[in-house]
Amino acid sequence: MADHHINSKAIENYILSNPFKGKPENLYNAMNYIMQLGGKRMRPQLMLLSYLAVKNEVNNSAFNIALALETFHNFSLVHDDIMDNAPIRRGKKTVHEEWDIPTAILVGDNLLIKCYELIMETDFENKIPLMKEFTKMASLVCDGQQLDMNMPFKEFVTEDDYLKMIELKTAVLPACALKMGAMSAGANEVECQLFYDFGLNLGMAFQLQDDYLDAFGLESQIGKQVGGDILENKKTVLFIHALNHLSDSLKEELLNWYDNKSNSEEKIQKVKELFEQADSRNYLLNLKASYEAKALEYLRSITMNQTVKTEFDNLFGFLKSRAN
Amino acid sequence: MADHHINSKAIENYILSNPFKGKPENLYNAMNYIMQLGGKRMRPQLMLLSYLAVKNEVNNSAFNIALALETFHNFSLVHDDIMDNAPIRRGKKTVHEEWDIPTAILVGDNLLIKCYELIMETDFENKIPLMKEFTKMASLVCDGQQLDMNMPFKEFVTEDDYLKMIELKTAVLPACALKMGAMSAGANEVECQLFYDFGLNLGMAFQLQDDYLDAFGLESQIGKQVGGDILENKKTVLFIHALNHLSDSLKEELLNWYDNKSNSEEKIQKVKELFEQADSRNYLLNLKASYEAKALEYLRSITMNQTVKTEFDNLFGFLKSRAN
Numbered sequence: 001m002a003d004h005h006i007n008s009k010a011i012e013n014y015i016l017s018n019p020f021k022g023k024p025e026n027l028y029n030a031m032n033y034i035m036q037l038g039g040k041r042m043r044p045q046l047m048l049l050s051y052l053a054v055k056n057e058v059n060n061s062a063f064n065i066a067l068a069l070e071t072f073h074n075f076s077l078v079h080d081d082i083m084d085n086a087p088i089r090r091g092k093k094t095v096h097e098e099w100d101i102p103t104a105i106l107v108g109d110n111l112l113i114k115c116y117e118l119i120m121e122t123d124f125e126n127k128i129p130l131m132k133e134f135t136k137m138a139s140l141v142c143d144g145q146q147l148d149m150n151m152p153f154k155e156f157v158t159e160d161d162y163l164k165m166i167e168l169k170t171a172v173l174p175a176c177a178l179k180m181g182a183m184s185a186g187a188n189e190v191e192c193q194l195f196y197d198f199g200l201n202l203g204m205a206f207q208l209q210d211d212y213l214d215a216f217g218l219e220s221q222i223g224k225q226v227g228g229d230i231l232e233n234k235k236t237v238l239f240i241h242a243l244n245h246l247s248d249s250l251k252e253e254l255l256n257w258y259d260n261k262s263n264s265e266e267k268i269q270k271v272k273e274l275f276e277q278a279d280s281r282n283y284l285l286n287l288k289a290s291y292e293a294k295a296l297e298y299l300r301s302i303t304m305n306q307t308v309k310t311e312f313d314n315l316f317g318f319l320k321s322r323a324n
Numbered sequence: 325m326a327d328h329h330i331n332s333k334a335i336e337n338y339i340l341s342n343p344f345k346g347k348p349e350n351l352y353n354a355m356n357y358i359m360q361l362g363g364k365r366m367r368p369q370l371m372l373l374s375y376l377a378v379k380n381e382v383n384n385s386a387f388n389i390a391l392a393l394e395t396f397h398n399f400s401l402v403h404d405d406i407m408d409n410a411p412i413r414r415g416k417k418t419v420h421e422e423w424d425i426p427t428a429i430l431v432g433d434n435l436l437i438k439c440y441e442l443i444m445e446t447d448f449e450n451k452i453p454l455m456k457e458f459t460k461m462a463s464l465v466c467d468g469q470q471l472d473m474n475m476p477f478k479e480f481v482t483e484d485d486y487l488k489m490i491e492l493k494t495a496v497l498p499a500c501a502l503k504m505g506a507m508s509a510g511a512n513e514v515e516c517q518l519f520y521d522f523g524l525n526l527g528m529a530f531q532l533q534d535d536y537l538d539a540f541g542l543e544s545q546i547g548k549q550v551g552g553d554i555l556e557n558k559k560t561v562l563f564i565h566a567l568n569h570l571s572d573s574l575k576e577e578l579l580n581w582y583d584n585k586s587n588s589e590e591k592i593q594k595v596k597e598l599f600e601q602a603d604s605r606n607y608l609l610n611l612k613a614s615y616e617a618k619a620l621e622y623l624r625s626i627t628m629n630q631t632v633k634t635e636f637d638n639l640f641g642f643l644k645s646r647a648n
Binding site for chain 2: 082101102103112120127136143147
């Protein structure tokens with residue numbers, strides 16, 4: 001339908017006007033609670049833009065695929081928040097806090113199932129390939145989350161380990177969103193793969209930006225305590241790089257900080273100083289920039305009209321320089 | 325393939341020879357652990373039998389659908405066990421006990437996703453209708469589990485409430501298994517619906533038999549403590565019926581027992597006596613028999629060859645009189 005414009009407001013409206021319906025009420029209220037908590041709506045935006053890059057107009061079926069991708073993202077947030085014991089999500093109580101863990105488990109399960117319902121309700125001819133793509137992605141995201149859960153128990157984590165984990169946990173979803181948009185609009189396989197690779201590199205840059213902001217962002221902008229990853233002793237690129245580039249004595253100091261579970265502001269400051277001394281902050285920014293450059297190469301290799309190109313550029317620019 | 329016979333051993337072999345493969349290892353080991361813990365394999369048996377009632381031979385695609393249904397059953401067991409804090413499943417540690425809760429959440433999530441992978445890998449023409457049927461069932465099972473979780477907080481539970489809950493939580497899955505078997509074999513809609521209704525009534529009887537055994541079975545046969553539902557103050561048909569048929573003073577006594585969280589053998593004995601005094605034991609057996617009679621009516625209304633008919637009768641007889 002011609003009156004669907006691709007911006008986060010149109011997506012927001014589509015989400016609000018298509019709540020999940022069913023009983024018991026507490027289950028469906030909780031499902032719609034997390035869906036309606038807001039967020040960047042990046043994945044549905046990417047999907048709809050790649051759709052528009054191939055076809056002139058989006059329709060309700062395209063919006064349903066976009067909604068399925070946002071629903072999947074919310075499924076993973078609800079279950080991850082249980083695993084991480086997270087009390088707050090987007091400034092509000094997490095589902096397991098507002099309700100309880102059993103409800104939150106079922107909210108996630110049912111959201112995951114509703115993704116398939118949404119995809120099957122579309123009128124696209126190639127629903128099976130779309131569902132195969134979605135299913136492959138969904139399973140990889142679970143693998144990625146398990147890799148993340150395994151990290152604290154792994155004595156030696158390499159940068160490759162970490163990058164593989166964020167690729168699966170975070171980057172395959174935007175990649176899949178872009179590919180599914182192109183697929184459902186009827187793009188050929190080569191083009192679909194270009195969109196996938198664009199999304200994979202964009203997703204990697206996105207997560208590395210998250211990691212950067214977690215350590216060097218502003219509390220007022222990121223909406224949570226700066227240094228959360230440091231307090232949780234997360235073996236991010238910053239930590240791994242610093243460990244490999246500090247002198248033996250400073251390396252010892254970093255390991256000591258990561259050995260204790262203190263919640264102090266001092267720990268955050270000292271660890272950040274060590275990151276700076278190892279030049280890990282710049283290393284991370286360069287690594288992120290290299291993924292952005294690759295993403296942009298893929299994006300540039302795809303033919304599309306100027307309007308969609310501009311929208312992609314705007315979204316890309318926003319994601320690149322975002323402060324939250 | 326002609327060498328596939330429908331018995332639980334063939335299904336067991338198919339499960340053992342088709343483990344889920346992927347990384348990280350702990351996730352996939354845990355997925356295969358629960359899949360290989362055994363059980364009656366009732367759902368895949370029902371699916372394959374209804375398939376054979378329509379078509380002469382089963383093939384690998386049929387076995388894949390059967391495996392998807394058993395996989396779904398195991399997904400729900402793993403997540404339910406977390407919600408119920410259950411330490412033991414089929415005489416072994418539950419997944420969240422052997423591993424941990426985050427792993428168990430991801431095991432369930434990934435098993436649910438693998439169901440779709442299995443269905444999509446089949447060579448049936450009508451995969452979308454099969455997936456729609458599966459998805460509808462999957463969402464209803466979540467609804468049913470939420471209804472079950474809500475029960476303790478509901479002051480007044482009617483028999484209809486309870487029956488609706490077990491219909492969704494337990495009975496729609498065998499119903500769906502039988503229908504998907506008939507669908508994938510190419511049966512018409514009327515026949516598919518007869519299989520569904522057969523399975524729904526069979527599933528109701530199955531759960532009521534479980535409830536009966538929980539109170540009146542033998543510990544040596546059911547493999548767990550007799551009276552578990554009573555200790556957990558579960559508002560089963562036995563409890564609801566007794567509450568409605570005891571004198572005021574005995575009703576008071578029953579409510580008092582259900583008010584306390586004691587783990588005593590005395591509580592189990594006293595409550596069982598009250599169930600007997602209200603004739604609730606016989607009421608439950610009659611209710612179960614009425615579902616069995618309905619199930620049998622549906623089964624008899626479906627035309628099939630003598631071999632499959634006999635296999636259905638054997639399975640039906642086994643489920644009816646099982647002591648565990």
